[in-house]
Amino acid sequence: EIVLTQSPGTLSLSVGERATLSCRASQSVSSSYFAWYQQKPGQAPRLLIYGASSRATDIPDRFSGSGSGTDFTLTISRLEPEDFAVYYCQQYRSSPWTFGQGTKLEIK
Amino acid sequence: QVQLVESGGGVVQPGRSLRLSCAASGFTFSSSGMHWVRQAPGKGLEWVAVIWSDGSNENYADSVKGRFTISRDNSRKTLYLQMNSLTAEDTAVYYCARDLGGRPFDVWGQGTVVTVSS
Numbered sequence: 001e002i003v004l005t006q007s008p009g010t011l012s013l014s015v016g017e018r019a020t021l022s023c024r025a026s027q028s029v030s031s032s033y034f035a036w037y038q039q040k041p042g043q044a045p046r047l048l049i050y051g052a053s054s055r056a057t058d059i060p061d062r063f064s065g066s067g068s069g070t071d072f073t074l075t076i077s078r079l080e081p082e083d084f085a086v087y088y089c090q091q092y093r094s095s096p097w098t099f100g101q102g103t104k105l106e107i108k
Numbered sequence: 109q110v111q112l113v114e115s116g117g118g119v120v121q122p123g124r125s126l127r128l129s130c131a132a133s134g135f136t137f138s139s140s141g142m143h144w145v146r147q148a149p150g151k152g153l154e155w156v157a158v159i160w161s162d163g164s165n166e167n168y169a170d171s172v173k174g175r176f177t178i179s180r181d182n183s184r185k186t187l188y189l190q191m192n193s194l195t196a197e198d199t200a201v202y203y204c205a206r207d208l209g210g211r212p213f214d215v216w217g218q219g220t221v222v223t224v225s226s
Contacts, residue, residue, distance in 0.1 A: 045203075056214065088152065092212050098155065
């Protein structure tokens with residue numbers, strides 16, 4: 001099983017700042033099978049990034065993904081009020097599909 | 109529009125069974141792999157099970173293997189999760205999600221709440 005470890009657990013930033021979220025895999029993951037999701041309270045997760053760096057439909061270009069192998073990053077260039085949420089990384093290469101434990105992005 | 113709607117959640121006693129449903133609309137259900145993902149209160153996302161588009165293959169998380177069964181009826185565009193021998197650790201919001209084959213989970217339902225309690 002591929003274990004994904006996200007850091008930090010909580011990130012406190014202000015509107016307009018840049019956010020950098022990290023996800024480290026316990027073994028190499030093909031970047032073609034790596035995704036990021038956003039989840040707001042009481043809502044289902046929403047796909048943000050797939051293939052490590054491709055934005056999903058209707059995702060603003062302030063969201064970007066990068067990385068390969070075991071280290072992946074989600075960057076939000078300038079935080080908007082609606083970006084404060086929990087973010088999860090995921091590998092979907094093989095079973096069991098696994099998620100990171102999440103990073104909570106909160107308003108400072 | 110593309111939509112998944114879960115139902116069947118509720119409060120159930122430990123050791124009992126429950127069946128969840130996920131109704132699909134707005135896309136070709138029979139061409140999509142489907143997953144169940146759950147989220148315990150205040151916790152992260154946990155993948156539960158997957159079924160291939162034609163129902164020919166299934167796979168389960170170790171935590172539910174032997175107790176849960178995923179199935180589908182492509183004629184009804186509906187996904188199911190039969191949950192047996194439930195324990196308190198199965199208490200969670202259960203989501204169904206679409207997988208277009210080697211792809212991320214691009215469509216999610218709104219979730220259905222399962223509470224296992226005496």
